[in-house]
Structures are given as C-alpha cells and as structure tokens.
Amino acid sequence: MQFHHHGYVKGDPRILPAAGIGLDRPAELPAEMDVLIVGTGPAGVLLGAQLSMYPEVHTRIIERREGRLELGQADGLQARSIETFQAFGFAERLLQEAYRITEMQFWRPDPADRSRIYRAEATLDSAGVEGSTLSEFPHVICNQARVQDYFCEYMANSPSRMSPDFGWELLGLEVEDGETHPVKATLRRTAGPDAGTERVVRAKYAVGCDGARSVVRKSIGGQLLGDSRNHAWGVMDVLVDTDFPDIRTKCAIQSEAGSILLIPREGNALCRIYVDMGDISPEDHGKVRETPLERIVEIAQSIFHPYRLEVRDVAWWSIYEVGQRLTDTFDDVKPEERGTVEPRVFIAGDACHTHSAKAGQGMNVSMQDTFNLGWKLGSVLTGRSPESLLDTYSVERQVVAQKLIDFDREWSTLMGAKVLDPEHPELGGVDPKEVTAHYLKSEVQASGFGTHYEPSMITESGEHQHLASGYPIGKRFWSAPVVRVCDAVPMELGHHMRADGRWRLYAFAGREAPGQGGAIEAWAQWVRTSPESPYVRTRREGDDAGSVFDVKVVWQQDHDAIEPHDVDDVFRPRFGPFQLRDDELVYAADPKDDIFERRGVSRDGCVVVVRPDMFVATVLPLDRPELLAEFFDGVLLP
Amino acid sequence: MQFHHHGYVKGDPRILPAAGIGLDRPAELPAEMDVLIVGTGPAGVLLGAQLSMYPEVHTRIIERREGRLELGQADGLQARSIETFQAFGFAERLLQEAYRITEMQFWRPDPADRSRIYRAEATLDSAGVEGSTLSEFPHVICNQARVQDYFCEYMANSPSRMSPDFGWELLGLEVEDGETHPVKATLRRTAGPDAGTERVVRAKYAVGCDGARSVVRKSIGGQLLGDSRNHAWGVMDVLVDTDFPDIRTKCAIQSEAGSILLIPREGNALCRIYVDMGDISPEDHGKVRETPLERIVEIAQSIFHPYRLEVRDVAWWSIYEVGQRLTDTFDDVKPEERGTVEPRVFIAGDACHTHSAKAGQGMNVSMQDTFNLGWKLGSVLTGRSPESLLDTYSVERQVVAQKLIDFDREWSTLMGAKVLDPEHPELGGVDPKEVTAHYLKSEVQASGFGTHYEPSMITESGEHQHLASGYPIGKRFWSAPVVRVCDAVPMELGHHMRADGRWRLYAFAGREAPGQGGAIEAWAQWVRTSPESPYVRTRREGDDAGSVFDVKVVWQQDHDAIEPHDVDDVFRPRFGPFQLRDDELVYAADPKDDIFERRGVSRDGCVVVVRPDMFVATVLPLDRPELLAEFFDGVLLP
Ligand SMILES: Cc1cc2nc3c(=O)[nH]c(=O)nc-3n(C[C@H](O)[C@H](O)[C@H](O)COP(=O)(O)OP(=O)(O)OC[C@H]3O[C@@H](n4cnc5c(N)ncnc54)[C@H](O)[C@@H]3O)c2cc1C
C-alpha cells in the first residue's frame, strides 16, 4: 500500500484524499452528471467503484431499492473475482469471512439400493492450492450483499467520495444527439416523503446494470434472445439439523427423487440448497412460482434419503426460473452504424445475459463486464482516449457472454438430467461419470479464466508472444512471485495492481545486470525521454510521472545484487509534492521460484503490456520500443 | 469466522450482536463502573478490547487526550504482536498497510576510509519466512496510532459497543476497603466546554495504562527503579531525498560521527531516523530536550556521509530520553500481604517499565502485559475464577519486565558504543561483529517469544511435557497447519483462536481412527459427561456448550477418512438458539506437514491446555482425564 509520500496520512490509509467531485460532491442526485449507472448489483457497484477513481468524472449510481441488499441472490465467487477484489483492495477481508471450496462431492443413487444416495466420487478444486494451474486465489462462497458492501465502501473511501443514490427507479431513457449530455433519463422516487414523484436527469453516458428485466436494455431496443424460462429451481438459505455427513462440503446430489446442488455458506452453519424443480412447460405461465416453501423442503428431504434433513430456520428462499438468454447488443449502436456512431448507452451483467445458477457464473461474469467497461469510460471522459475505445466493450463482452451461455446450457442439461440406471439403460438418463468428467474439463471456464479477447485496438495479435509464453495476449495477466528490491520483500507481482485505470508495462530485463547496459537500458531511456514514447507524450503538466503508466522492471539477478543507482530513472521516478523517488517499481526474480521460468519469459527479456482491467494487451521485444509507440498511438491521445 | 448460526447476519459479520452493557451503554462516563482503564496507549486499548468481549462487565477507558493519537511514538511490531492481532481479527488488515522487515543491514566505517560508511553485513529476519523457527507471521513496522485504531474498532464492534472516553485525566486514586466499588478515582475534564471541572468516579478495579509518568503508579506508591535517563535519541519521521541505497531497509549505521537506527515506515516513502545524541550527564537537567530539529538533521547528515540526505518533510520528531527502569510492583498489594489481600489496582506497559526504543519492544511488551491481565479480570468479574487468579498477573509480568530491561541494557550499550577501529584498538570501542552476533542471538527475545511463565495456579510444571515437546508449557502456543475435516480446508490450527476469554483444549488423538475407540473416546466422553469434568461443572444454564472451553480434536488420519458420526459429540456440540451442530472443531493432520511431527506430539495422543492469552498451561495424557479436573479445580469456580 502506498501513502505518506504526499505528507503524513494520519488516519486509515485506505481512505484516499478527496479530489475533484469528491471535494464537494452533491448529496442529492443532480440534474446533470457524466455517467449515470442504473442498479447496484455486482455489475453496477464494480463500475461505480472503478469510476470513483476518476474524480474528474461525476458518476452517480441509482438504485430502485431503498437501501443496501441484505441477503439472497448469488454467492459463488470464482478465483477470477477474488483476483479482481485484490485490485480493489478487499480480497483478504472478504476471504476471511467467506466459505472456501476445496472439493466437490458427487452423491448418486446407491447401486445396491437405488432409493438411497451414496458418496460416489470427489473432485478437487485446485484454485488457491499450492501449484494450482488456475490461480493463487481460491474459489469461495460469499453473499452478493457483502460483495456489494465492499465495493460501496471502496467508493466511499475513493477520491470521489461516492455513494449510491438509493430510492430512484429508472422509468426509461432516450439519447438526444447533439447535446453535451445526450442521455435523458426519467426517474421516479421510490422511497421517502416524495415517493412517486418523477424527475428527468441528463448524463453524457448511461450504463444499465439493472438486471434481467433491464429498463435500459428495453430503452435502447435491446432484446434477450433464447429460452426465457425453461427450468425452475427452488433455492433456500437454511440452517439445518442433519446427519448428512457432507453438509459443509459442496455437493452435487443426484438421486432417483431428483437433484440438488448443496452449497455450504460462509459463517459456519448456513447452507444453500438448490432443489431442481424440473423443466417448465410453455403452458406453465409462472405457476411454478406459486410452489410453497414446504414443498421445496419436502422434495429436498426425499432427495437426501436415507439422511435426515430438518430445516430449523429459513433466511431466504425463492423460486428461480432460468433459461439461457443473451442480448443482441451491449450498447446503443446499431450493427450497421458501428464505427460511425459512438455508443452512449451500455448494458452489463444480467441485463445482457441470464442463465442458470448451477455453474456459479452470474455475479462473476457481470462484474467482469463492467471491469472491462469502467476504465474505458474513465479514459474517454478524461480525454485520454478516443471515443472509439468504447466500441471494444460490446465486441469483447458479447463473445464472452455467448461462451457463458453455451457453457451453462451444457452444464445445466447434464446436471438437470435423470441419472442413468446401469441395470436399466433403456430408461435413459445421463451417465454420472459424464457429469464429473464435464465438471473437471470446464474448470478453467468455471473459474473465470476462459476469457480470451480477440485482437482489437487494445489487444494485439501476438507476433511476439513467444517472448512470454506464460502471458497469453488477450488473457488475464496472471501474477507470480518476485522479490521487491528496495526492501527485499517476497511478494506477488500482480498483487501490486490496483484498479486505478493505469496501464502496466512490465519490463523483464535481459541477461545483463543493472548498470551493464543491454536492451533494457536503451528501452528504459527511450520510454523516459523519447518524444514518441507514450509515457512522455501522455504526461500532462502537473501530473506525476506514472499517472498513466505503471512501469515496473523485473531483473533476472538476485535482489541483493541490484543497486538502485544502477537502475534507470524510469523505474525510480520522482513523484508527489516532495518529489521523492518511488522505490517500489524495481523487482528481482525470486531464486526459489523464478518468474522467468514460471511464466516462460525469454532470457532476452521483453515487455508485457497490461490493460487497466488486468488483461495482457501485448508482448513486445525490448529492442523495438517504437512498437510500444505504435500500439499506444491509437489508444491514448496525445 | 463463525456467524449466521443464531440466524442470518445481514451486515458485516465482524460487528457482533450487542449484549449486556452494549445494549444500552451510557454515552457519558458513569459514576460507577466495574473496570476503569486509564490511558489509550497500546496497553490500554488491548485491555479495553479484551474486556469488551465480556459484556456483563462494564469497562470504561479514559484518556487525557481529546481524541485519538495521530502520529509519533512507537512503530515496531514483533511477530508475537501480529499473532495477538490475529486473535483480535485484524492481523491481515494491519499487515496490508505495514512495512515488512525481512533483513537488517549493518553499515560501518569503511576500513579504507573511516570517514565514510559502507555496507558491512546483513542479517535476515526469519519471522514470517517459510520454515521460520519463530513464527508464521512477520516482523513489521506500523505506527502505534494505527494499532490503537484497530483495537478501538474491535471494541466498537464488540458486544459491549465500547469506545474510549476522551478528554478525562486521572488526577489520583485511592482504594477504600469494604466498598463494592473500592477504587475511588478523581478525574479532570481536559476538553469541551466543561474543561477543568473535576469528578469522582468509582470502580471495582482500576488499571493504569498511563505511560511512563503514570499517576496510577504514583497513587499506589509504586516507583520506577533504575536509571531514569541515561541516554538521548533524536527521533524523526521524515520524507527524504537521498542516494543512500538502503533507505527502504532497516539499518544500523555506526559511523565515526555517531550512530543511527534507520527504520523504513509503512507507505512507501516515509522513514524514521533515530539519531544517537549520546549519554546524558546527571547535570544535563533536560537541556538535551532543547536540541533543535536542525541539529538532529545535521548529525544525521554527517553520519550518512558520503551519502546525501535531504529532509523534504518532517511529520513528527522528538527528543527521546531513555534509561532502563522497572517498577517494584505491578499492583497495589504489598509483598508482605500477597496471598491475604487481593489486588484492586494494576499498572501495565510503560507505567511499569521504560527502556530504549532500539530493540523495538515498548509497544509490544505493553500489549502482552494487558493480554495477560485482561482475561483474568474478565474471569474474576464474571464469577468464573477466584480473586487469587489476579495475583498471577504481577508475578508473571514482573519477570518478563526484568528480562526486557536486562535485554535492552545490553542491546543499547552495544548499539550506543563507539565502534572499534582495528588499526587503533587503544582508542577503545566495541567490535562491530559483536553487535551483529548479539542481534542474531537475541532474535527469540526480540521477536517477543522469550516469555516463559513459571509454574503457578495457571501454568503447570510439566510432568507430561514429553507428550508434546513442541508445546513448551509456559510458552505461547505456536500454531501449525492442519486440515479442517468438515470442509477439507487446510488452515492454521492456532488462527482459530479468538481473544474471547475461553480456555482451549486441544485433544490430539492417539493411533486409533474415529470410531475405533482408544483413549481419545474415553477422554471425550469423560469431558462431556463426568460431573467432575470442568467442561460440565462450569457450564451455566442457558449457556452454550463451549462457552468456557473451546474443545478441538486433531486426528492422525487423513481428513477424508474421518466421518462426522464417528466423532464424539464433545467435538460436535450443539449450539445457538437452533441447536445446530458446530462442525468446525474436528481437524486432521495435514499429510504434507504433519502437526504431530512438527510439534513433537506423541502418537499416543495427549491434551494441550491453552490459556485465554494463548499460553500453554499444561500438557496432559489422554488416559488420565482426572488431571484435567485437578488443574481446573483451582482456576475455575464450580
Ligand atoms: C431473486 C434473485 C435470485 C437469484 N438467485 C441466484 C442464485 O441463487 N444463484 C446465482 O448464482 N445467481 C442468482 N441470481 C442471479 C445473480 O444475482 C445475478 O447474476 C447477478 O446479481 C447479476 O448482477 P447484475 O449486477 O447484473 O444484476 P442484479 O444483481 O440483478 O442487480 C440489478 C440491480 O438493479 C436494480 N434495478 C433494476 N431495475 C432498476 C430500475 N429500473 N431502476 C433502478 N434500479 C433498478 C435492482 O434493484 C438491482 O439492485 C439471482 C438473481 C435474483 C434477482
């Protein structure tokens, strides 16, 4: 954590000094703003948190509800989400209170007596385990409400001092071309003495994070395509007394009486039980929603047979109808106008894609939608990037959503299907082994690491990928251990990333040690001094070096062989009012776990360029710094 | 973290439900209270935090200052303190913002040119490093003010909803025998419109955590014995521009011009420089305190020669006069009355012992003082323990303080001494190698692990120590990895400890697996059912099993070989209003790092009894449960 360099910070260093709009932020929703976010679900609060780091931008986030969400909805958090929380500074705290998944048990009809279930097999969840091929962070369960709380705390502590405007419902919006604030939104007060009154507000951009029934989507003429509701689940958060031995383990239970997904919850006693209510016929017309809680409990009990399941308290329950649906657009630009008209309204999260809860994707993918969008809006609104950057949002996320929908369709078909009785294959059903096999196969996707962005203005095609094979271009930058030189502290290189809208340049040095010349020195000097260097040309008067780019170096030598004065000033820039040196940008490979080995980085060195949303934009050779200029010419304005 | 079992917790699970005094805690300081703590330094706030977990006890903590400490004073935190913070639930957060020490550099006069300093050698700080012989937690630097903030947050979130009463100074106190609230304290308001007015309040007990000039100590006739001031240091928290290469590393610098202790601070730029101002003659009469800041900077600059040191900002500075002093008593019982009269007034921290800052002990030892005292007061005031328990505080901590004083005297003599010039041994001075050797030798003491309590009513002499050689009786219980059975999560056994005033019984099972009988089963049954069992006899009506004892089991078998229904109910007690089972008390050795091996636990099993302040009270064989009864008979009332 970096603080004190602007003078002594007397309180909690997580509370950043107020700036811009945060110096005098209107408590009431104003008539005009830069960005209007609709909805405080996971998508909305992440976006708010990200934009709160741009205090020059006035962002408001409205929510129909009177206050914070208290319970219910999603709770599965993929390792990718925890990595994201790390960038927002609250991963540790959330992990402390979360339930951690280390394995999943598969229960099936006992071959000896198919009316009973038995523990058939287990799969391990490798995320967060030493040597994991997924992430150093685990897969956990924590309620959506708490995730939202953490993002809101982040907003409140940000320079913008942001907090949601509760009690405002969006009724509709339209875009009026030619205005400075072209988005015109009609709102209704839902709480307080003036409940029911309507207001019109204006924004430069609006983002609909308003869930599956999104008004924003409808306002821009978007449609959810696909099966609206083909399957129903009863879901309940309950305190139970049971002799089922795996009550604190994630279980997929497939019995002759139906199937259950059992998710132990944070705390030490609560669990969530998803009870399969079967396919819904088109003639159902919502009748399934009238199923009483007692019926869901009854079905659960019969599935658990021969184990006893006594529900002692119900914290929340719901009938959750699902289908796989995907919107035809993520913004308000018509396909035929793409490239000529720039988007003004976006949608994200459940507003774009809905699917089952079985693969635990909803909250996670929704957050990644807005993590993709947030920095782009920030960069355009602060005049750093051309508006065309905003087009990449829809392009990139539409592909991800399609993959998600396909994945979920497969997964829920398998999970929802009848179990094959080997004695009676003629009755049909899925071989349970297939379920397990599929589960294992889809680990990367299920953990949130399936996303691979296609080449675009912000993601190169990978001519120099061989220089860093462990940093696939278009995929998320995966951290690895290094040693910080100034204080000899072993740490994760990636955990230094902050959701601060900055680009990252990781310069991996070649064989030469500091002071011995080599491509790294020439590269560093070029970056620091060349008029073509994006580092130089994007620097605004009064801004610190490093405001747009976080430039770090990793040496191959041991940390104690590296003397600061041998290292180029671009890696030790002066900053802050006292013009002190930032000593925390210089790293050394950890001899116990060499990052060059682990991530397949060439011994000749290279530069890994990472986007503000933590995705690898490109890999470049050290000896051709002009390629860096070429890449950024289209992305960052002079 | 355990929550939800009393019903769904809708907000931050760290905010515990209010109870007892917390339901309606008077905002203003009342006329009568159970415990009056004087001072909100590290000793005071830890004590407040500990007692806030006893909502039946009304504790107040007064502070002369108008509000929180903002900066300055101590900042070195030993690994033992971080372990303690873990028990208070804020270790992770504090570590995130702290500076971590991994090595120390020793700079000395360059043999080639003694007017210059050079980097002579380095020592590694093993705390927090894989395979450490000290602790799994590191040694860090974080300002005292932040430590105090975390404890105050803990109090505020506790069932007692406690917060300090700022703006009250203690003028003096006396003990009036025979009263229900025998301690009569005279206070003066130091802030607000009524500043200057005096008040008398009464308490059952008072604890002076009021620093070196303690009024409480004086009121009970205590004296600090030893050298009051024999040495002076200039200390400054500064932002500097320098070419000194180790500015972000802890350094001991001994030059011909004097010596410096350099402590990099949290954040990324601030550092603390202790500049040796030399011995103070008895005739000094405080003149050294008039030294201006400019002079301290000048001395520092000459010591850093040939490196440049330019001070850009000064956050805090002080002249810190030190000597080694120790009080003759830690409570108000005269030596000749010990055992017949029970103490009513205690002192802790700097009120009892003062010494140099060089070994970074002050804040740490002060907190351990009150961690020792807190649970004893809580246990006596809730009627769980006899008053004689309170005698053990002075007895135990006096020994620790003496050791601290001796250690500091040696260390500061060495560090403050002139450096030997090998060319001119006749000029005298200390061989610098001796300093390094001493530093390494004293690592255990310096990290806070030197404390070894003598046998007493709460610490046995160790007849069965051989059953768990890695848990020395009288020393702190050191955590080790295990796997929790219910959810297969690998974790640190000790990190489950909370500063909740409970005793811990760690039952290490013998060779038999669960359900196979053996001593563990008989032991568990005895503990759960025998009328002599302290677990049974101390249980009050309406209380959950486990309110006084946290009873855990560790099996030798792999976690997946253990079925819950084979494990005795004492390890799976029912709790809370819904009478759910607590599944989180059953552990298995981690095959990758077997706790039985690591801590020298006998394969026949044993019981490790741990005090509420995390010290090992005794080790007992499984097959003699009556020894457990014997031990607790004197400690816990029926
Ligand atoms: C009742 C319910 C139960 C669910 N259960 C599960 C589950 O068991 N497991 C699982 O994995 N996922 C579940 N989900 C899905 C999961 O919560 C979503 O995938 C995830 O929350 C998507 O995040 P989001 O930010 O896109 O939308 P949401 O979390 O839906 O947030 C949308 C927000 O916008 C607000 N809003 C909507 N319209 C307006 C408007 N016009 N004006 C102002 N505010 C508006 C809403 O009040 C809400 O706060 C459930 C969702 C719901 C609604």
Ligand SMILES: Cc1cc2nc3c(=O)[nH]c(=O)nc-3n(C[C@H](O)[C@H](O)[C@H](O)COP(=O)(O)OP(=O)(O)OC[C@H]3O[C@@H](n4cnc5c(N)ncnc54)[C@H](O)[C@@H]3O)c2cc1C
């Ligand atoms: C000015 C100063 C500088 C220091 N510098 C260093 C350093 O550089 N390095 C280092 O390691 N240690 C330093 N120390 C020592 C270190 O801070 C202590 O060892 C540590 O704080 C001891 O904790 P404590 O709780 O016993 O006492 P303290 O932290 O001293 O706390 C005592 C508290 O009691 C309050 N108080 C005192 N008298 C009364 C009264 N009559 N009524 C009400 N409240 C009262 C005080 O305001 C204070 O808040 C310094 C101490 C001081 C005072």
